[in-house]
Each structure stands twice: as C-alpha cells, then as structure tokens.
Amino acid sequence: MTMRIDLPEETIAGVLAKAFGNRSFLIGLAITLLVVAVALLSFVWTPYDVTKLVIADKTQAPSWAHWFGTDHFGRDILSMIMVGARNSIAVALVAVGIGMGIGVPLGAFAAARGGLADEALMRVNDLVFAFPALLSAIMITAIFGPGAVNAIIAIGIFNIPVFARVTRAGALAIWPREFILAARAAGKGLTRITVEHILPNIATLLLVQGTIQFALGILAEAGLSYVGLGAQPPMPSWGRMLFDAQTRMVTAPWMAIFPGMAIVITVLGLNLLGDGIADILDPKSRRRR
Amino acid sequence: MKLWKTILAAAVLSLAAATSAFAARTDLTLGIVLEPPHLDPTAGAAAAIGEITYANVFEGLTRIDEKGQVQPALAESWTVSDDGKVYAFKLHSGVKFHDGSAFSADDVKFSLDRARAKDSLNPQKPLFAHITDVATVDPATVKVTLDGPQGNFLDDMGQVAAVIVGKGSADGNKDKPIGTGPFKLDHWAKGSEITLVKNPDYWGTPAALDKATFRIVPDAAAAVPALLSGDIQAFANMPAQDALSQVQSDPRFSVVIGSTEGETILSINNKKPPFDKLAVRQALASAIDRSAIIDAASNGLGKPIGSHFSPGDAGYVDLTGVYPHDIDKAKQYLKEAGLENGFSATIKLPPVPYARDGGQVIQSQLKDIGVNLQIIPVEWAEWLSQVFTNKDYDLTIVSHVEPNDIDIYSRPGYYFQYDNPKFNDLIKELDTTVDKDKRLELLGEAQKILAHDVPAVYLFELPKIGVWDAKLQGMWTNWPIEADDLTKVKWSE
Amino acid sequence: MTAYLLKRIIIAALTLVLASMVVFAVMEILPGDPARLMLGMNASADQIEVLRNQMGLNAPLVLRYLHWAAGLLSLDFGRSYTYSVPVVDLVRERIAVSLPLALIALALSTIIAIPVGVFSASRQGRAGDTLAMGAAQLGVAVPNFWFALMLIYLFAVWLHLVPAGGFPGWSAGIWAALKSLLLPAVALALPQAAILARVARSALIEVLNEDYIRTARAKGLPYRAVLWRHALRNAMIPVLTILGLQFAFLLAGTIIIENVFYLPGLGRLIFQAITQRDLIVVESIVMLLVTAVILINLLVDFSYAIVDPRLRAIPGKVRSGFPSGIAPKQILRAVQRFRETRNRSRGRQ
Numbered sequence A: 001m002t003m004r005i006d007l008p009e010e011t012i013a014g015v016l017a018k019a020f021g022n023r024s025f026l027i028g029l030a031i032t033l034l035v036v037a038v039a040l041l042s043f044v045w046t047p048y049d050v051t052k053l054v055i056a057d058k059t060q061a062p063s064w065a066h067w068f069g070t071d072h073f074g075r076d077i078l079s080m081i082m083v084g085a086r087n088s089i090a091v092a093l094v095a096v097g098i099g100m101g102i103g104v105p106l107g108a109f110a111a112a113r114g115g116l117a118d119e120a121l122m123r124v125n126d127l128v129f130a131f132p133a134l135l136s137a138i139m140i141t142a143i144f145g146p147g148a149v150n151a152i153i154a155i156g157i158f159n160i161p162v163f164a165r166v167t168r169a170g171a172l173a174i175w176p177r178e179f180i181l182a183a184r185a186a187g188k189g190l191t192r193i194t195v196e197h198i199l200p201n202i203a204t205l206l207l208v209q210g211t212i213q214f215a216l217g218i219l220a221e222a223g224l225s226y227v228g229l230g231a232q233p234p235m236p237s238w239g240r241m242l243f244d245a246q247t248r249m250v251t252a253p254w255m256a257i258f259p260g261m262a263i264v265i266t267v268l269g270l271n272l273l274g275d276g277i278a279d280i281l282d283p284k285s286r287r288r289r
Numbered sequence B: 001m002k003l004w005k006t007i008l009a010a011a012v013l014s015l016a017a018a019t020s021a022f023a024a025r026t027d028l029t030l031g032i033v034l035e036p037p038h039l040d041p042t043a044g045a046a047a048a049i050g051e052i053t054y055a056n057v058f059e060g061l062t063r064i065d066e067k068g069q070v071q072p073a074l075a076e077s078w079t080v081s082d083d084g085k086v087y088a089f090k091l092h093s094g095v096k097f098h099d100g101s102a103f104s105a106d107d108v109k110f111s112l113d114r115a116r117a118k119d120s121l122n123p124q125k126p127l128f129a130h131i132t133d134v135a136t137v138d139p140a141t142v143k144v145t146l147d148g149p150q151g152n153f154l155d156d157m158g159q160v161a162a163v164i165v166g167k168g169s170a171d172g173n174k175d176k177p178i179g180t181g182p183f184k185l186d187h188w189a190k191g192s193e194i195t196l197v198k199n200p201d202y203w204g205t206p207a208a209l210d211k212a213t214f215r216i217v218p219d220a221a222a223a224v225p226a227l228l229s230g231d232i233q234a235f236a237n238m239p240a241q242d243a244l245s246q247v248q249s250d251p252r253f254s255v256v257i258g259s260t261e262g263e264t265i266l267s268i269n270n271k272k273p274p275f276d277k278l279a280v281r282q283a284l285a286s287a288i289d290r291s292a293i294i295d296a297a298s299n300g301l302g303k304p305i306g307s308h309f310s311p312g313d314a315g316y317v318d319l320t321g322v323y324p325h326d327i328d329k330a331k332q333y334l335k336e337a338g339l340e341n342g343f344s345a346t347i348k349l350p351p352v353p354y355a356r357d358g359g360q361v362i363q364s365q366l367k368d369i370g371v372n373l374q375i376i377p378v379e380w381a382e383w384l385s386q387v388f389t390n391k392d393y394d395l396t397i398v399s400h401v402e403p404n405d406i407d408i409y410s411r412p413g414y415y416f417q418y419d420n421p422k423f424n425d426l427i428k429e430l431d432t433t434v435d436k437d438k439r440l441e442l443l444g445e446a447q448k449i450l451a452h453d454v455p456a457v458y459l460f461e462l463p464k465i466g467v468w469d470a471k472l473q474g475m476w477t478n479w480p481i482e483a484d485d486l487t488k489v490k491w492s493e
Numbered sequence C: 001m002t003a004y005l006l007k008r009i010i011i012a013a014l015t016l017v018l019a020s021m022v023v024f025a026v027m028e029i030l031p032g033d034p035a036r037l038m039l040g041m042n043a044s045a046d047q048i049e050v051l052r053n054q055m056g057l058n059a060p061l062v063l064r065y066l067h068w069a070a071g072l073l074s075l076d077f078g079r080s081y082t083y084s085v086p087v088v089d090l091v092r093e094r095i096a097v098s099l100p101l102a103l104i105a106l107a108l109s110t111i112i113a114i115p116v117g118v119f120s121a122s123r124q125g126r127a128g129d130t131l132a133m134g135a136a137q138l139g140v141a142v143p144n145f146w147f148a149l150m151l152i153y154l155f156a157v158w159l160h161l162v163p164a165g166g167f168p169g170w171s172a173g174i175w176a177a178l179k180s181l182l183l184p185a186v187a188l189a190l191p192q193a194a195i196l197a198r199v200a201r202s203a204l205i206e207v208l209n210e211d212y213i214r215t216a217r218a219k220g221l222p223y224r225a226v227l228w229r230h231a232l233r234n235a236m237i238p239v240l241t242i243l244g245l246q247f248a249f250l251l252a253g254t255i256i257i258e259n260v261f262y263l264p265g266l267g268r269l270i271f272q273a274i275t276q277r278d279l280i281v282v283e284s285i286v287m288l289l290v291t292a293v294i295l296i297n298l299l300v301d302f303s304y305a306i307v308d309p310r311l312r313a314i315p316g317k318v319r320s321g322f323p324s325g326i327a328p329k330q331i332l333r334a335v336q337r338f339r340e341t342r343n344r345s346r347g348r349q
Helices: A012-021 A023-044 A077-113 A115-130 A133-144 A148-174 A178-185 A190-226 A238-246 A254-281 A283-288 B002-011 B047-053 B105-116 B220-228 B241-248 B278-287 B290-298 B327-336 B353-367 B380-389 B406-410 B421-432 B436-453 C002-029 C034-039 C045-054 C061-073 C087-122 C127-141 C144-158 C174-208 C211-218 C223-261 C266-275 C279-307 C327-346
Strands: B027-032 B062-064 B070-072 B075-080 B086-091 B131-138 B141-146 B183-189 B193-198 B211-216 B253-268 B343-349 B371-377 B395-400 B456-469
Touching: A012 A023, A012 A254, A023 A077, A023 A254, A077 A115, A077 A148, A077 A190, A077 A238, A077 A254, A115 A148, A115 C002, A115 C279, A133 A148, A133 A190, A133 C002, A133 C223, A133 C266, A133 C279, A148 A190, A178 A190, A190 A238, A190 A254, A190 C144, A238 A254, A238 C144, A254 C127, A254 C144, B027 B047, B027 B220, B070 B075, B086 B105, B105 B131, B105 B141, B220 B241, B220 C144, B241 B253, B241 B456, B253 B278, B253 B353, B278 B327, B278 B353, B278 B371, B278 B456, B290 B353, B290 B456, B343 B353, B343 B380, B353 B371, B353 B395, B380 B395, B380 C034, B406 B421, B406 B436, B421 B436, B436 B456, C002 C061, C002 C279, C034 C045, C061 C279, C087 C127, C087 C174, C087 C223, C087 C266, C087 C279, C127 C174, C144 C174, C144 C223, C174 C223, C211 C223, C223 C266, C266 C279
Parallel strands: B027 B211, B343 B371, B343 B395
Antiparallel strands: B062 B070, B075 B086, B086 B141, B131 B141, B183 B193, B193 B211, B253 B395, B253 B456
C-alpha cells in the first residue's frame, strides 16, 4: 500500500481517541485478538485431543459432543480449528518476518544509494514478480518437499520484494525532505539517516503493509496446504482440513464449512485491522478508501 | 430448508434445462480415476493404460479372465514340449489390426522380441526374461523357447504388458493405439475423456456395445453426482470414500465389492537398524490394528491379509492371526530388542489416499508403544527414486498390484532389502514347478514364512468397489488384473 | 521517450531470459527421475538409462538449456514426456479451457463490481455504502477454493443443478461446456469482484471531487446524470487498467480452481506435470505465464510513458506536477492501486 507519508503530528492521546472511534479498527482488533486468544488457549486446552484418532467416531455430524462435527479419523473439528490457528498464525508471522527482515533493508539501501544498486534491486524485483506466486510456491515445495517450514520459506520469499518495494517507495519520498537535508548537512551517514530518520517515518506504512501481508500469508498457507504442500499431519492446519474435506463434500460437508469460516473470519479481521490502522495514522488515505 | 431448496432450484433451473437425453443403450460411459499418460501398454507402467486397453483394444496370445484363469486369445491353442521349455502357439487366422493390416506370426515374434530386447522399455520386462528364442514356423504358428520350465508362462503371456502389437504400427501406439481387439480408439480429449468404438472387423465375437467412453473423474465429490445424474453409468472401481452408502441405498445401482491383486503393506527396510531385528518387526506387527486401518484407509471394505497373497487367489492361507493386535505383546517385543523406550523413524507416503490416510493411523497406533513416526509425504516420482530405487527409507505404505508377485521378496536388490535363503530356495523351486497342486503347496509355505518373518506388515487387500447401473451386465467383479474388459458388457433391456 | 521505451523493452527481454534460466535451473534440481516414473517398479537400470538417452536427459546441461531456449523462440516447445505429443498441442487444448474460464470470470467480476462501486460511491458514508463495502471486505477474505467447495456443495451435491466437476469438451456443445465453467468462474470472480468494487468506488469518489464535476453539477445537471455520464466514464480508466492487469493473474489463478473442479485447463496440466515430472511441460507453461505477465507489465509501462513521458514508473517518485487533464493522474493512481491490489491478490492465485 503506497501512500503519502507525513510525520505523525498527533499526540498519542489523539491517536488513541481516533482508534476508539474507528469501526474498522475496533472490529478488526477484536477479531484478531480472539483468533490469537483461541490459538493460545489451544496450547493448554482443547475440547478433545487432536493427536488421538478415534476411527469409531469418524465423520460425525455436528452435535453437542462435537460442535463442529468430526473428521474422517474421528477427530473433533473444533479442537482442530483451534490448534490449526496456531499453525496459520505462525506461518504467516514468520513469513512476514522474513519479508520484512530482508525486504526492508534492501529497499532502504536501494533508496539511499540509488544508481546501480537501486536498478539491480528493481530488476530482481521484476523477476520475482514475473512469476505467479502460487506457482512458484508449488515449485519450491516440489523441490524441498512439502511441510510447514518450506511453506513459510515459499511465502516469505514472495514477501521480500513486496516490502522492498514499499520501503523503497516510502524512503524515496522522505529523502528530499528538508530535515533529511539538514541531517546530511550535519554530516550523518546514509545508514544513520536511514535508521534514525527514514525508517521511523515509514513505520506506519510498513505496519499497514505487514498486516496486509499477514492476512495474505494466512490465505497463501491455506492455499498451499489445500493442495497438500503445507503443514503435514498430524499437525492440524486449516488448509489441510479443507483438502481432506474436498473428497467428502457429499457425506461430511461440515469438514469443509467450519475450517473455511475460520480462514474467512481471521483474514477479514486482519484486513479490517490494517484498514483501520491506515485510517488512524494516515488521514489522507481515508478519502481514497 | 425444503422451501429454500425449491426456490433455489427454480431460480437456477435454466442452468439445468439442457440436460442431455440418454443415448441409445449401446453406449456406456465409465468413470476412471486417473487419466493414462498414453495408451501403449508395452511402454508405460501406469495402471490406467491397461484398464482401458486390455482385452478391449489390445490382445495377447492368452488372456486372463474375470476369475484369474488363463484363456486362449490370439493363440487359439498351444502345445508344450515334454521338458516344459518349448511352447508352440497356434494363432487365429483372419485377424486384422485396426489399421487394416493382417495379423500374423511375424507380429508375435516382433512383439516378444521387442519386449525382451536390450533397449526394451517394456514396464514388465521380467515377464520375458526366460525367453531365449521366438521363431515363426508358419504365418499361423509361433514357437517360443524358454531357458527352463516356467510354471507361470501362459499366465505371463496374458498380462497387460505382453499384448501383441503390429509390426508397422507399434511406434505410434502411445497416441494412436492399433491393436486387434473388439474396440478401437475413436478420440481422446486429453484431460477429460477417451472414447472407444466397436471394431466392425473384429475376428471374434463382436462386442455388444457400440461405443464406450472412459471419463476421468478423480474423486467422490465429482463421482457421486455424476453417477446420480446418469452422466456416468459405471465405475469399475469407484473413488467412493464415505459416499458409498448413498449409492448403496439407491436401487438404480449395483454395488459390487470385489478383490484386486493389490496387497497393501507397510513395507519395511529390512537392512536398516533397528528394523533388521526380527523382534522390532514383530513389535510393529503386534502394535498395528488392521481393522482400524481398514476402516480409515479403505472405508472398511478391504479384506485383512496376514501375508503377501490375495484372498481371492487359489492357494491363499489365512495368516491374519499370526500377530494379533496386542499392545502389551508389542512392548514386550520391543524390550526383547532392547528398545523398551521406543525409537523414532520416518514413514514415506506416496500420494494415494490409502497410504496417506493409513499412514496417519499407523503413526497414531505406533505412538502407543513409544515408536514416533515422522510422516514424509512424497510424490510417485520421489517414491520411485528415493524409496524404490535408492532404498532410502525406514517405512512406507504401498499397494503391490501385480498378480502372483510373492516372488518379489526373493529378488536381489528389491527395496525391502529382505534376504532369506530359505525363502529364496522356495521361490526357485516354485518357478520351475509346473504341477498345480505342488505349486499351491509351495505358495502356502512361502506365505507362512513371510507372515512369521514380517519383512513387511501386511495390512489389507485393496478392494475393487464396482458401482454401475443395475441394468448393466457383464462387468467384472474382481480384478485379477487391472482391466475393464468390456467384451461381454451389455445393457439388459 | 523512445529511449525510455527502448529501455523498458530491453529490461523486459532481460527479465525473460533470466526467468528462463531460473525455470530451467529449478527443473534441474527437482527430485525424482522422469524416466524412472514412466517405467515403473519393474524397470531395470539399463532400461532407465535407455529411456533417459531417448529423452535427451543425459546431454550436457548447457546444451540442453540452449536447445530448449532456441525451441522456445521458434515456438517449438518440444514433446511432453508423459503424453508424448507436442507440448504446443497440449497447451492449445488446455488454453481452450483456461482462457474462456478467465474471461468469463473477468466479465462476471466486472458485472458485479461496477454497479456495486457506483452504488457505494454515490452513497458514500451512508448505510448502503457501509453494507456494500462490508460485503466487499468479506469477499476479499474468502479463499476462492473454499468458496468453490461451498458452491459445489450447494449447486452440485445438494441441488444437482450443475456438474460437480469435469469438462465435457467444447465438442459436447457450447451450452454443456459453459455450464461446467459456470461455478468455477463464479468462484474465481467473487474475490476479484470484491477487490474491483473497492477500487471502482474510490476511483469514482476521486473523480466526483474533481473541479469539472463540480462545474457540471453547478451548471444544474442532475446528480444521476453527472454520476453515470461523466464521472463513471472517467473513473472507468483506472478500473479498465486494473481489469487488464488482473487478467494475467486470473489465468495463473486458475491453478487451484481447476484442481477443485477437475477442469482440464493449463493450471491442472501444470500441477499434474509437476507431480509426473513432465519437466518440459512445466517449463513451457511457466514460461508462457511469465511471458504474459512481463508483456502486460510492459504495456502498463508504455501507457505510463504515453501519458507522461517524464515518468519513470515508480509510484514512490510520483508526487506532484502532473500535466493538466484527467487521464494521467487517474492512470497513475490506477497503477498504484493495481500494485496494491496485486499484492492483495497475490495470495489468492
């Protein structure tokens, strides 16, 4: 999300006041916290043990004993969704971390140095963007084998150019500013200016982009797991649950309905949160939305 | 709910307006799960090739019937020399290939020589390994010489990869299969369907069907609706999953559960510690609960097996009780092996539901005796190179679908890495034994050795879930070989 | 400007060459031997060696790359390992499914998104707007393959109205073929429509704030007329730009959907080809898709240059000083927004 950057001129209290008046932000935050809470809860308690297969209870429809029904191994779907939240959050979080950790320094470097370094970075970006993301992720997992770690790497790699691009665009907008010129005149080096002045000023931008990529990461993980390339059993994963459900749509539709809803709600929450943050911290973006 | 359904149905009715009317009942549309890569059974291992072409498009000297018995095909009769080494096949006359060229002894010689040649790419090359010479006596007689008596030779010549191809057309068979069978290829819409039509010049009893379409339907989600709507009238083996009950209760359909030659087993790398210890293998066998695996991986339909032998075949011995499910016993075996605290291992699972689902159940069952399995899913390409060729594995699940393949445990370098001189001698004796009763006795003994020695844990025989229109007759119940022989299939009306 | 265009073309060509090397290298390190796979469990090592020679897999790496690249240039993609037919024929058959699917999805998405966008923009901030944009938010969050499963359940399993999957082929009649493309197209279109509706709304709102719209309104033209005749027409520029760009992604985005519905399209072919190690098919299709993406990006760059020769294609530098007139600003914003939406839609392909 490329947007105009302005120095935060508001006080923390002002921002907070705005936050509590922003519907997107509040709903998004509530949903996100709920998902995180459920994921954390699953470490200490789930209604049933998801590692225990109870073949005798397989594909039971939703009931009081199993609110969301059971899967083809007799596992409780509600419990699996709770544990699956862990996997989704972890994969998306680490993937965003990879993207930021590598993409932001690259983008900032390109903006600071310009010239050949910039050009080279942009060309590599072009190259990565030329490949449809899912296709590349499928090939990466085909080489290294399916699994949660490789899914993280595949998704993370595609976050790198996104963050590099956003950082570079944001930084380029800051560099010509007067206070940067003043800093240069004071003899500060490129690295120091980047760390002390540029990055703090594009933090908002990165936060918003991070939220979007986080939501995308969850969708991407679900997509990869759905084609069998993400998390592997016995680790429950939302996409994996949909994969198992696909061939049982006729007899056990609940196996597909509930994990899918978990994905939708989580992504919706994150998107609302991202929009809300953008609104609160960057008033100019409000008009565009 | 009901009202909603009506409203929705009405709202979208226009979509369904153009449902096709049923064609005359000499048509048949069958569903198959996997699309064959090509249609030349002498050049590819994919089972789908044989499923479509065997007996329909291509014929061999002999053929295997529904009961697994050898019947004459292109050879109307044969004689065997007293030493069991020379087979003289008398061929049918007036047989023509689909391209109009005449079939003769030359084509038989060509086909067999091609299959056993040094640069042959025949997927079942061992079938031809004992042939030392193929000679044409006259256009209707072929003499095949072997290096020794072969108990299974006529059976071998009826296998999918032993079909006779035309001298002039063999190279094009992948895309345009030219055989001698009662059906010929009409068209192949890649990715969706393969249509065969009746061969008007067929030498034998003509087929009752004029047209047979094999439509690719990979799973239950698509299969059940297609069957209910009448788009597809038969599945020789339906990817039914849990949906079978829905079809079973519908009087319009016949549901026929048969057996295949697919022994589904937990293969063990017998040379890799700790699996080189008998007690460890015995522990695995005792810890595994077959019935739970069959419920989860085969919808409760597979028949349990205790050795590497199909319950449908002559000579079968029920050995499922050798190592009954017993956790305490299993732990005791582990203790015997000095592994009372359990151990960790990997299990590589190919991309088939029985393996992927069965693997999860086995993982959960072995956890009870302290054996931690890490599941590694692999594609077939990786399975073949890592597991089968390089023997880089601990455990794997796979179905061995070749008929009469108990001898694989005696093959040097086979991926089980199992080497038991007693068993090897037994198989050697079996190979050269022609007498039927003696063969059955030897087979029984071989089964017992495997059941006790556990070179693999025997799980279940892959079922054949036949589902077709109740008015359809002549479909095979069992799969002694994986083939959808349509030569006797007809509509009862 | 010519120099600029030339530079873009050279860059695009360079990207293509690099991409081809990456694709080829990836295929090299893919584990599993295609020859082994074709011959199955009973093949001997000798047999596999023979087949590898036949397939040309034993030639030196560089030679094979050059041979392949030269083939690509002359549109000769080689022969599929598994199907043993020319890859060009395979691709042609499959595009006949994927392209119509993507086109129908695009049309559906437009038909849904534009009215919703107009509706929302004209009721900015009111209940209708909130509701529509809320729905759009929801649409963006729905994974298209899950939506596809739900559609299958509703229309195929429950109501038996359309086939649950498979494709009868165009030879079975246009209606039958279209019928089996309908659900997949809806599944693909909905999340795209949600994105597009959001873009259309904001583009319209922006246009409505322009001076000439205010002038038109001041002249006494009714709001409705201004909205539909003037504003929408101008707001269509960014919307159309994005539509064009989304198209390439829709083509690639069919991979999962085609697998859900068992449609014999490009996406399913490439998925099968990867598991069957039909390397030559994988290479060809990936290159095809990559080329499509690069070409479309090039077109966008061209449109940039045409409207404003001073621009050098990065949103970050775009700050002020546009020439007067409506087009440049809008296209730029469109492209900017496209980059956003593209980032958004990346995960869903």
